Amino acid sequence: MLVSKEWLNEYININVDVEALAEKITRSGIEVDSITDYAKDIKKLVVGHVINIKKHPEADKLNICLVDVGEEEPIQIVCGAPNVAADQFVIVSRVGGRLPGGVKIKRAKLRGEVSEGMICSLQEIGIDQNLMPKKYADGIYVFSDEPKPGSDALESLLLNDAVMDFDLTPNRADCLSMLGAAHEVRALYGNEINYPNTTVNEEHDLAVDEISVRVEDEEATPYYAARVVKNLKIEPSPTWMQTRLMKAGIRPINNVVDVSNYILLEYGQPLHMFDQDEIGSNSIVTRYANEGEKITTLDEVERTLKSSDVVITNGKEPIALAGVMGGNFSEVTEKTQNVVIESALFNAVNVRQTSRRLGLRSEASSRFEKGVATERVNDALDRAAFLLQEIANGSVLKGIVSDGQLPETSKVITISTSDVNRLIGFELSTEDINTIFERLGFGTEIQQDEFKVTVPSRRNDISIKADLIEEVARIYGYDQLPSTLPNFEQSTAGFLTDNQLKTRKVKEILEGAGLNQAITYSLVRKDMATRYTLSSHEVVELMMPMSEDGAVLRQSLLPRLIDAVRYNVARKNKNVALYELGKVFYSKGKDQLPIEVEFLSGILTGEYSGNRWQQKSEPVDFFLVKGLVERIAEQLNVTFTYESAEVDLLHPGRTAYVKLNNQIIGLIAELHPKVEKENDLDRTYVFELNYTEILKEQVGKIEYSVIPRFPGVSRDIALVVDSEVSASSLVETINDNGENILNHAEVFDVYEGEHVEEGKKSIAIRIDYLDINETLTEDKVSNVHNQILAALEAKGATLRA
Structure with a gap:
């Protein structure tokens, strides 16, 4: 909302400069975005009276004008404007004057003729060309009244003014008017408001004899009122009205249309002017539109209406879209003599729906959407009739014709x-x-x-x-507002919780390994919600989703992470490593809040390099991702075990469950080749861990272990087992039978192929023995080692020669 201080002063007298006023308004909660000072950089701008003109002898498009600028003698100005004529009152910039943009006015000779100034257009003094009257868009501006020659042109144009731009929040629709702004200023300064004159000198003829009004549905139109004004004279508005409209961002049209726009800005109540002779009947009826009904609006576009649209009709066909735009055949033109002024209340929801659907956002619709003041509906109607009397010589018929009921004010x-x-x-x-x-x-x-x-x-x-x-x-x-400090009887120093500390460490590990943190949407398509999940749950559906892509809450972080990787790869960022720590949601049934579980997930594709200056890049593989997961387990002081698995949309031979205390809490896998192809990805590996379950694991403090004083012994074995046997089961058997001297068992090779029977595989394991109390003897090691081999053979393993 653009608020002119000059216009504001008409309603409330504020003797402070505009910067101080804007600062106080901003502090009270309405932000003033900017201030436009129309007098800035302008000097020596006066009113001039063109006494006579003659053609320039050396130029067809130039005129020599004799102009009275309030001095003893008139001055000569050479002007090229096509609309300059004798007996006009115009804007003149004197020699030594300045115009916006640093333009200096000097005495000059144009084709041999002296020019002692410049006759100005509105654009040359800072008015946007899109806002000035079309009549003067390509030429100089001509005053509609007769100001005194030599007087300050800015004063005569009401441009010795600054305009504040209010950045209003939707709840402050009351300030979408000059009177609303005046009330806001009154609240801050306490001065009284001078309300506009609404006293109408009515004729003896009754308006109700000329027109009738009927509201068919009070939900659509709670109240509709009209006045009839006869014998109007269509002409340009007075200079003061034109200027105020331009400062508010509205182009002047003619005195009748300008009055409706002026009242819109003054009262915040949208009006509409119908040409009474073009309505097509003596009846105005408001109703919901019929499905498929058509109307051609003022912009000459035929609109197809829906049953939720509210229309103004002549009893048969629509003549206006309520609160949005009028119809083309009843608009005010230069031939208009009699008008019907509409002032009404329309259903805000219907106006908003119609405006949005048809793409017809207007000053009127924006006000109806937010709600207009009930007490101003009739006042605005009377004010419009008063102005049409004053500036269009109209005759106002007696009475307001209305239907419906004004709501409680x-x-x-x-x-x-x-x-x-x-x-x-x-x-x-x-x-x-x-x-x-x-x-x-x-x-x-x-x-x-x-x-x-x-x-x-x-x-x-x-x-x-x-x-x-x-x-x-x-x-x-x-x-x-008074400043106070919190009053604590007992205060404690702030610290991070155990879980916060763990989370920070996990993030440091992943970011140190080159992964970037991602934050993705919690909403997904319904068919994506249960992909890659570790357990089965009902999904949480939104009641009113904005799109199908965000219809339900996710149960895994991986679908959105895959989207993020696809987006990057499509833009030539081939090597992507992301992780996300976020929540998934499981339904507890209707009208119940969902269960929220925190998950830690990651995704890697392309090549990986821990630090380029020490090693070459290598393709991402399963064991790299498994290493990241094991590093997390080590940092959190928990122990994960792994078990091969098959999960939909993951590679059947490169998928493993992550277990904690023999409970599945995550997975590590390569995406299924079909998924990789659909998303244009190379081999892509993921991990997902139930972070909430991991944090539940109680771990003690890490205690220092004395460095062993005695040497250890290592022995390597190669076992032939069935292809279905997992290496982890063999390591578990070794751990169970290693007694107190087994220090560590680790798989270092798996082989299938030549020299190994079909359906079998060879697994090589290194076993480390250590006794922290004494030096190991060959007999002690051999006894335990043979015990381990016997246990392995009992499980079906054969020692490979």
């Missing part, structure tokens, strides 16, 4: 002084609070320290006690 909220002070920490008296309510224009009844506050409908954002308390706080001043 105010609401009453009960609040006490203690309510206010307790919530915001002030120590305001009842009188102080009452003064603020009065400045806001709220009615009050006081009994001891309790208020009954009557809130006008223009403030539809205020409905409960907390809203009133907020008003008191912002008008009194947020900067006046």
